[in-house]
Amino acid sequence: MTLKNITVLGSGIMGHGIAQISAMSGYKVKLRDIEKQFLDRAMDKVKWSLQKLAEKNKITNDQVEEFYNNITPVVDLNEAVKETDLIIEAVPEDYNLKKSVYKELDKITDSKTIYASNTSTLPITELSKLIDNPNRFIGVHFFNPPQLMKLVEIIPGTETDPLIIEEINNYVKKIRKTPIICKKDVAGFIVNRIFIPLVHEAAHCLDRENNSMEIVDSAVKYRLDFPMGIFELADYTGLDVIYKATYEMNLRDKKVILPHPKIKELYETKHFGQKSGKGFYEYKGDKYERIDLSEEKASKYDPISILAVASNNASWLISNEVCSKEDLENALKLGMGLKTEIFKLIEKYGVQKVLDELNKLKEKYGEFYLPDKYLLSLK
Numbered sequence: 001m002t003l004k005n006i007t008v009l010g011s012g013i014m015g016h017g018i019a020q021i022s023a024m025s026g027y028k029v030k031l032r033d034i035e036k037q038f039l040d041r042a043m044d045k046v047k048w049s050l051q052k053l054a055e056k057n058k059i060t061n062d063q064v065e066e067f068y069n070n071i072t073p074v075v076d077l078n079e080a081v082k083e084t085d086l087i088i089e090a091v092p093e094d095y096n097l098k099k100s101v102y103k104e105l106d107k108i109t110d111s112k113t114i115y116a117s118n119t120s121t122l123p124i125t126e127l128s129k130l131i132d133n134p135n136r137f138i139g140v141h142f143f144n145p146p147q148l149m150k151l152v153e154i155i156p157g158t159e160t161d162p163l164i165i166e167e168i169n170n171y172v173k174k175i176r177k178t179p180i181i182c183k184k185d186v187a188g189f190i191v192n193r194i195f196i197p198l199v200h201e202a203a204h205c206l207d208r209e210n211n212s213m214e215i216v217d218s219a220v221k222y223r224l225d226f227p228m229g230i231f232e233l234a235d236y237t238g239l240d241v242i243y244k245a246t247y248e249m250n251l252r253d254k255k256v257i258l259p260h261p262k263i264k265e266l267y268e269t270k271h272f273g274q275k276s277g278k279g280f281y282e283y284k285g286d287k288y289e290r291i292d293l294s295e296e297k298a299s300k301y302d303p304i305s306i307l308a309v310a311s312n313n314a315s316w317l318i319s320n321e322v323c324s325k326e327d328l329e330n331a332l333k334l335g336m337g338l339k340t341e342i343f344k345l346i347e348k349y350g351v352q353k354v355l356d357e358l359n360k361l362k363e364k365y366g367e368f369y370l371p372d373k374y375l376l377s378l379k
């Protein structure tokens with residue numbers, strides 16, 4: 001089967017971007033939302049983004065028109081899925097909403113249609129059971145913004161047909177992204193399994209060691225070679241996204257995250273980060289603002305506990321055969337922008353030092369910090 005027609009459900013942050021990059025690779029896309037005004041806004045964003053690419057000479061003015069016209073915005077669901085080969089669902093991260101969407105879809109699509117969910121945290125196998133034919137269901141996790149981020153995690157459910165995995169792998173390559181297969185449908189998949197617990201760990205560092213956010217963030221940026229500090233990255237991602245991911249991941253697996261109450265508090269007070277003017281930090285305007293981080297501030301703090309938690313979760317993914325070490329490093333590079341491989345950082349610090357830190361944390365704060373067997377095997 002060669003995919004030609006794609007339906008993207010939901011025209012929000014992710015949906016309009018997924019529609020755009022698919023349209024730019026020649027797919028005919030139907031973009032569906034529940035109200036025309038949402039589609040109008042999404043199509044304006046697509047036009048703006050294509051025009052920016054033309055200004056930078058990445059595409060021609062004719063291509064702006066061609067790619068834009070490859071997307072048809074529709075409200076009517078029957079019309080949206082007529083003759084479609086692949087449905088990419090990007091409706092809000094709410095299990096009951098997704099459930100009602102799949103139930104409705106299942107009545108009107110034909111048996112060959114592929115279902116792909118862009119969920120960040122919901123179990124793919126469980127979602128797949130909402131349709132008659134779970135072997136045609138798969139997770140396809142894009143990163144924000146899809147127009148720029150190279151990584152796409154592909155997550156088969158336990159019943160996904162291997163041919164569907166291949167088909168989606170080819171689609172991701174065709175839209176010029178890097179597919180990485182998350183071989184087991186685990187909470188947080190690959191990147192979020194590392195990133196979300198780190199936000200909580202960084203918040204714990206503030207209380208436990210009486211640090212300032214700038215010092216912790218500077219240390220993460222300059223000593224662990226992250227593209228930005230963790231609090232900065234959390235504010236950029238959105239505390240609403242992080243809180244919901246925390247909630248869903250914890251529902252599936254209590255051992256993944258040691259929750260810090262600050263994340264829930266920021267979510268409940270609607271301090272979502274950059275987009276709301278306040279998160280961990282405060283922001284003045286709508287423009288993307290960087291926090292003043294420096295090597296001098298970094299010299300005041302050793303972020304070993306943050307490295308220890310990241311290393312432990314990375315090791316867990318390998319010892320549980322969720323992905324290979326190479327895929328893990330590639331996913332962290334493309335999905336989180338890590339500039340130095342995590343296992344190189346462990347080597348630089350010394351495996352024993354990382355294990356000692358985990359054991360120390362375990363003594364004080366419990367089993368969450370129990371070192372993983374893969375990490376132990378590196379001794």
Ligand SMILES: NC(=O)c1ccc[n+]([C@@H]2O[C@H](COP(=O)([O-])OP(=O)(O)OC[C@H]3O[C@@H](n4cnc5c(N)ncnc54)[C@H](O)[C@@H]3O)[C@@H](O)[C@H]2O)c1
Pocket residue numbers: 009010011012013014015032033034035038089090091092093094101118119120121141142143144237241
């Ligand atoms: N925002 C991120 O950083 C990010 C990153 C990766 C994955 N995701 C996942 O992508 C999905 C969408 O997230 P988002 O941030 O784009 O959400 P969003 O709220 O920006 O957009 C969701 C859109 O879906 C529409 N919608 C609601 N019900 C619908 C229905 N029945 N049919 C069609 N459209 C419907 C809404 O009107 C809205 O426009 C979620 O599962 C989320 O977890 C988000």
